[in-house]
Amino acid sequence: MSRQGGRSTDPRKVSQELFTLTYGSLVSQLVKDYESDEEVNKQLDKMGYNIGIRLVEDFLARSGERRCNDFRETADIIAKSGFKMFLGITPTVTNWSAAGDEFSLVFDNNPLTDFVELPEEHSQLNYSNILCGVIRGALETVQMDVNVRFVQDVLKGDNQTEVKVKFIKRLEDAVPAGEE
Amino acid sequence: MTIYNLYIFDRNGVCLYYQEWMREKQPGMSQDEEFKLMYGMIFSIKSFVSRMAPVDFKDGFSSFCTSSYKLHFHETASGLKFVMNTSLNVSSIRDELQHIYSALFVEYVVRNPLCKLSQPINSQLFKTKLDSYIRGLPFFSAKVN
Numbered sequence: 558m559s560r561q562g563g564r565s566t567d568p569r570k571v572s573q574e575l576f577t578l579t580y581g582s583l584v585s586q587l588v589k590d591y592e593s594d595e596e597v598n599k600q601l602d603k604m605g606y607n608i609g610i611r612l613v614e615d616f617l618a619r620s621g622e623r624r625c626n627d628f629r630e631t632a633d634i635i636a637k638s639g640f641k642m643f644l645g646i647t648p649t650v651t652n653w654s655a656a657g658d659e660f661s662l663v664f665d666n667n668p669l670t671d672f673v674e675l676p677e678e679h680s681q682l683n684y685s686n687i688l689c690g691v692i693r694g695a696l697e698t699v700q701m702d703v704n705v706r707f708v709q710d711v712l713k714g715d716n717q718t719e720v721k722v723k724f725i726k727r728l729e730d731a732v733p734a735g736e737e
Numbered sequence: 738m739t740i741y742n743l744y745i746f747d748r749n750g751v752c753l754y755y756q757e758w759m760r761e762k763q764p765g766m767s768q769d770e771e772f773k774l775m776y777g778m779i780f781s782i783k784s785f786v787s788r789m790a791p792v793d794f795k796d797g798f799s800s801f802c803t804s805s806y807k808l809h810f811h812e813t814a815s816g817l818k819f820v821m822n823t824s825l826n827v828s829s830i831r832d833e834l835q836h837i838y839s840a841l842f843v844e845y846v847v848r849n850p851l852c853k854l855s856q857p858i859n860s861q862l863f864k865t866k867l868d869s870y871i872r873g874l875p876f877f878s879a880k881v882n
Contacts (some may be wrong), residue, residue, distance in 0.1 A: 618839030731749040733777040
């Protein structure tokens with residue numbers, strides 16, 4: 558795979574397995590700590606958000622991307638540039654809404670779930686929910702308020718893993734005190 | 738050629754960092770007030786420039802000069818604002834400001850989980866690295882022109 562080749566040239570890359578297993582132990586600890594799957598989903602999203610608001614600075618500094626002009630460009634950069642840089646995958650952008658304010662990211666392989674089988678009693682758990690938080694946090698930092706959620710997950714027996722991203726509104730620059 | 742001082746603002750207008758290397762004239766107001774005034778001016782110039790521009794342009798506001806100094810401005814997509822004052826004979830320092838963002842700010846602030854992102858930077862490491870980078874720039878000179 559291409560990420561194998563990239564690893565030797567970029568010293569910042571770590572073993573994919575180490576990453577996957579670390580994430581796995583994080584999730585299993587959360588499952589122990591919280592009673593409901595819903596709560597675990599919420600915690601994963603929150604952690605992702607905290608990662609996202611920092612990760613985006615790293616992304617912007619390394620990629621030199623500028624502000625996006627429209628949401629389609631945003632989707633493209635997330636899929637082709639962002640996911641590529643941090644997870645070594647390129648999800649497909651599809652299922653655009655008519656208004657152009659919602660799209661889906663479809664993953665044919667999800668590195669977070671490489672060694673995972675979801676037990677039946679955790680049918681509500683969105684195992685990779687951290688990704689939703691990361692996307693939301695990252696986009697909020699570049700002034701886009703979005704809603705991100707899992708709609709399909711192969712771990713739950715769906716044919717594919719699909720994350721929906723919906724644009725809510727543009728966040729404006731903070732106005733200095735005393736100005737309108 | 739001289740570098741006078743540097744401000745870093747976050748997207749909410751909080752001054753994350755300020756350092757001066759050569760500033761002969763002090764503003765005669767509290768530092769807090771000065772930061773607000775600076776941010777307010779940058780904010781107004783940005784909206785002024787984007788409204789008054791007769792043609793489409795990507796870069797937006799990047800610098801202005803007075804008779805005695807030049808103010809350089811660089812904004813990231815995440816809304817961080819870097820403002821640096823230099824003497825008039827310094828040409829564009831876009832690359833240097835971008836370097837401060839990507840090699841210093843991201844490296845020593847964003848990647849340091851103990852640095853809160855919306856509060857003034859206390860990291861000694863960042864201060865040291867930034868100071869030595871600035872002092873190493875070819876147009877840094879401690880002499881007054």
